[in-house]
Amino acid sequence: MVHTPGVSDDRQANPLVETKLHIPSPRRNLVTRPRLQVRLAGAADAKLILVSAPAGFGKTTLVTSWLSTVAGDGAAVAWVSLDERDNDPALFWPYVLAALESAVPGLGANARALLDTAGAPADAVLATLVNELHGVNRDVFVVLDDFHVIDHHDVQEGLTYLLDHLPERAHLVLTSRADPPLPLPRLRVRGELLEIRAADLRFTNDEAAAYLNGAMGLALTAADIATLEARTEGWIAALQLAALSMQGREDVADFIAGFAGDDRFIVDYLAGEVLQRQPESVRRFLLQTSVLDRLQGSLCDAVTGTTGGKAALDALNRENLFVIPLDDRREWYRYHHLFADVLRARLLDEDPHAPAELHRRAADWFAGHGDPSSAIRHALAAGDVDRAADVAEMGLPELRRSREDATMRAWVQLIPEDVVRLRPVLAIGFVGALMSTGALDRVDDYLRGAEQWLALTPTARDAAGMIVVDDAQLRTLPGAIEMYRAALALMAGDIVCTVDHARRVLTVAADDDDMGRAAAYALLGLAAWSEGDLDSAFADYTDSIARMRRAGHIADILGCSIAMADIRVAQGRLRDAQRLYEQGLQLAADYQAGPLRGTADMYVGLAEILRERDDREAAAEQLQRAQELELFGTRQYPYRSRAVRAGLQLAAGDTAGCLELLEEAEQVYDTDFSPAVRPIGARRARAYVLQGDVNAARAWVRERNLSTDDELRYVTEFEHITLAIVRINDAPGERDLQQVGAMLDRLLASAEAGGRGSSVIEILAVQALAFDARGDTPRALDALRRALTLAEPEGYVQVFDSLGPRLSALREALVTGSARPHPKQQQGLVDPLSERELDVMRLLRSDLSGPDIARELMVSLNTMRTHTKNIYTKLGVNNRREAVRRAEELGL
Amino acid sequence: MCAHHIGSYVAFVQYEIRVKGHLDSRWAAWFDGLSLTRADDGTTVIRGPIVDQAALHGLLQKLRDIGVPLIALTQLRPEGE
Incomplete structure (x- = not known):
């Protein structure tokens, strides 16, 4: 963003x-x-x-x-x-x-x-x-x-x-x-x-004969061909040139004899022959346009200062004179590289000053035809660094708009630093590219330099040789400098400093500097979000989008939409988030200039909401749409799309598949400076718990150095909730559960105070698990009831389902009105019945036969028998009737 | 040649590059003013000061790009040694 x-x-x-x-x-x-x-x-x-x-x-x-x-x-x-x-x-x-x-x-x-x-x-x-x-x-x-x-x-x-x-x-x-x-x-x-x-590759004698007499239609004797083949050593370019020089020539034998006996650099010699046989206008055309890497009619006209470039190129192509078509429309050509070098050497020899002027003309043409990169290269080839810098400066806004960062980095490489230092607009334009390459020394150098220029009076600036070709950009400089300072602070993780500079942008930037202000509001939104101040963050992003719209800069709006929808989700307002994504899609549909970046992210966002509501089919559909547009995803898209898919796998009971996707997501994890409020590591830890791999989950806790006594912050909220889930599932003792309970109380208070509805629901559900583990069923059900009440209007489902079978059992208990005790609380049993065994036990109390029970539970008869045997052993009984009676005694 | 004009910081070294075939003197400008001497054995010697290894490789690349076969490359002793 x-x-x-x-x-x-x-x-x-x-x-x-x-x-x-x-x-x-x-x-x-x-x-x-x-x-x-x-x-x-x-x-x-x-x-x-x-x-x-x-x-x-x-x-x-x-x-x-x-x-x-x-x-x-x-x-x-x-x-x-x-x-x-x-x-x-x-x-x-x-x-x-x-x-x-x-x-x-x-x-x-x-x-x-x-x-x-x-x-x-x-x-x-x-x-x-x-x-x-x-x-x-x-x-x-x-x-x-x-x-x-x-x-x-x-x-x-x-x-x-x-x-x-x-x-x-x-x-x-x-x-x-x-x-x-x-x-x-x-x-x-x-x-x-x-x-x-x-x-x-060298042409053999036979191949030379086939080429010269066959393809080129010359009638050479075997001896002539042998001479040519020997002299050129089968070098195809030389044979081609020789053929071109001999076409239509009467004295072929003399011609061959003429160069067979000497040591001249053969390609040069033959190219000279070919050139000499061309009309003067063609010869001039070839020499002058040799400075170009790519040839096109009007470009050639600009360079030669004449007309007829297109016709000349077509003629060269027809006559096979070393031009190679670069497209199917016969618009762009290039010279064969070897031939181009020979031409350039000749041009330089005839007039050492000619190439510079020709390059300058080429630079002008490219600058006027929307290709500043080529213009810069030709200007530099002309030795005109200032012209190159001018073109770069004028090209900055478009490059920024179209986000061609690799191109910008190439320009940074091409234009010498001392030239850039005299040009504050160019320097600040390059700062963005330098930041992305991590060249922070030069970033600082350019920022300071620009600040110094701005501190001077106009007269002093002129005297010291400051150059600005685009005054419009100069006016936006103070804001841009503060903006980059804010971004630097953000990269360093210094939120206070970020806010400081972003506020200053709003002070120094001109009122109509919509882009500067949009960026500042986005930074303020980011900072507020990172601190957990969701309402302010949402308001800042709203302001940012309004400014972008005013500037007609639609390209970054969806980036803000993602942040705003994230905030709405955090607030527990799924429907509002959904609306934001839908508005984003509408914006993309109305956008005329091609697919809008971030479109794919809108679909991913919708998929995430549908996943939460357990509408998995629809979620998969949205993901499919996202994938079709993934080229138009933001930097966050690769990880976000994978994370949603991981969540869907989890919902389908495939924890291994979920973990695989989370690993992928971790590799491409990039929040684009958004606070990492739901880090992948924590999601993995939760999947480990569901998989029964408590060791792996414990390892994550250690790695993150998390403790129930930690000071709570918004950015680590998700991790601390995860910590509670891990601890509850890690054979907790009474003391552990007390610690977890205390942390959950603090988490709940903080989430409620911050208006973070999603967290409140989740924390209450985890509290239910914690109470349940302590055997306090009434309070467990109480917490869960509160969570469900809050969840119902927005349609939350997966937040509960993803907490495992024990929570599902508690929900069931709420519905049926009778709580089944936590396995640990099955009094009188050394070895309590597992969830599955309890299911079997329930059916053993019915009239169903063994095979019917197996069918009901969708297991094989053998598996069912194993469960039954285990139940009998644990209850210390020998048959079904005794088991039913004992279970009733125990209140199972 | 012009080394002392640029300054004593730059330590030019004289090189001699022998290639196959006679290169016309018009190529002198292409090779940044190095001298071209055509020998009786059908080779050309390109000689002159070269600022550093990168420049030397650049020169070899130029020769490669026009397809001139390379025969020998020699670093000459500085004068007076």
Whole structure:
């Protein structure tokens, strides 16, 4: 809510993403290479297919033509074209997951949802991905093209993990100019590596002949071909260039002789030949646009200062002049990397100043076309750091709105610190990103710096060289600074300081600084909630939402709705909470700009309320809806959805399944700064108790260092109630029960004073258990009656059911009006009858036959007989009639 | 060369990189002004001061990216030693 790193809400419709995931179509004029296809036919047995060779060896071409055949066999292909920018795990993995999604719809959805959770460990994301890959029953090839641009240690480590855990039908395909630092020897030994290297890729004499005379339509003699093959050493890029230079040439033999005998760097030489044969306008176009990583008509026009860029690109594509289409619409292209480098070297040689100017034009185009990231890179390439910083500053509000935190972090890396220090708006804009990476030193540096700038008079600011390009943002700076100071205090767990700074936001921020005020109210709400002041918290969140609406900033409203509904639930107002979730869903439905983040959380919230009311089927339905939208969950979604599912398992009597889900929930636990009022550990302890594993529950108590004498606070209330449940079920002595009873009295008083209705109900129910354990049935029933009375209007059910069979027995007793004594209180019995044995005993008193009783209890006849035998032993009797009489004597 | 202009903090080291094929002198700018010498044996020697290991690796990467085969890499003794 305060700050949510991770997701970019406008994942769709981003041309960059689309071009990166585009599977290149197989080239025209292709030479079939059966010898390589045969080797690649073994790919289905390999985990890693590595195509490792220098630039221009036809790696990508080989992989695309091979994969076009396997795709026909029903295999799925996920493709990522990598570039230098992707050398960051925060960008790399989303691309891989997006590629998988486009290859197999739905694949990687869980991993993606996890990835969007800030702080989710990469291992968990990849483990989830591996699980999902296991569910795919066809071959999946994940292609990482140009992997040599990636040298980030974390990415390599992640890939190693992936390789170690890939299911049989998932395969990684890397093309690279350098061997990747993956455990290749190990894979080789296990026969899990399929390698295609430079020696394999070089064109043989036959292939060269097929290409030159076949595909390219040249009529070369065998001797010419042999000469070319020898001179190029089968280097495909060189052969391609040679073919292009020879097309339509009369003096082919002379041409071949001309370069066969010397030592010139062949690609450079041949590219020169090709360029020379182009009209001057095309030559200029090629050189000038070589500064671009991606080519598009109007972009090329902007860079060259002419028109006709689109036509020029289409012509280059038709003539096979080293442009590669990046989409199916023939809008975006790129040059073949090797050719681009040759062009750039020539451009630089012809006019050392030209590249800077061309990059500057490219920067302007990208800045004007909503791609500030590319604009910044080109501005930096032009050596214009100030322009880059200007673009970044202007791009901040949009980036914040769309929450592209990984992009923001990349900008922080790109723009030098001393440039940022002169720009308070930019500095404060970067603070959010720096906070999410934990670079708190720089956060402090930038905050102080900005405070110092603001303390100066306008004249002094100018004199000292302060730069602000966006005055609108400058006005919001004082509020923003206090806001970040408040957030820092919150991260440090200092509630007093948080409130202090948040209040100051309300003082210093302009009245129309709706976003600043919205954030401050949200922080105040958070602080009040953490202190257990639920009414104030609710009011603060209400104010926060009102401000967000005024600012037209709908994206964060649902985050507040979650908090407000949580508060209503804590207050025991389930229907009000339900209404908040429903309003949230209405808001999401009315939202025009695409799915609203937090929508999935609304369904989870409804599911939780339905679970409490024991409408399990409807709860499962809501969870299903949530899952369909899980990409639009908040940071809390992964754990909250699992926790609700765990609760449903518990309700269904599956404690093992419940515990499994709780463990998952713990791994992805992130409350997004909300107070952890129902921690997973305590929920687990309760499940252990139900499972009969008191040891595990006791271990949790020790680990949390909980005691019945603790000072009570709202944030630990749930844990202390859990402590009472554990102690009551842990063979308590009279003294234990006294201590638990005293704590429960204090808990109840505190919950009643704080208006926490849900807690009051639960504490009363636990009190009933405590009294019951002490043999004080009247007071037990009294407490339970109070709890049930409070619970009835809102429909609470599970709060009672989840406390175990003994509480159910007490409820039954309330209904039938006669209390069955606690097993411990069965006077005169050394070894009291168990719950189940009491059930059997009850039926033994009826007229039912043995098999009928077994049927009634839904157990086998054998089990029933075992129970009967145990009952006889415990009661010291030999037959049914004696047992019935003895039970009556004992009041069982 | 220009090391002393930048300051004595930067310890430039001279390197010599030999690659296969004759690289035209127009590539000098691409390789940040390092000198290119074409030898009779069909190789090119790229020589000059390199600021640190990272720069050296960057240079090797540039060579890799244009597909020039690498033959030898030598660190030259500082002058006067």
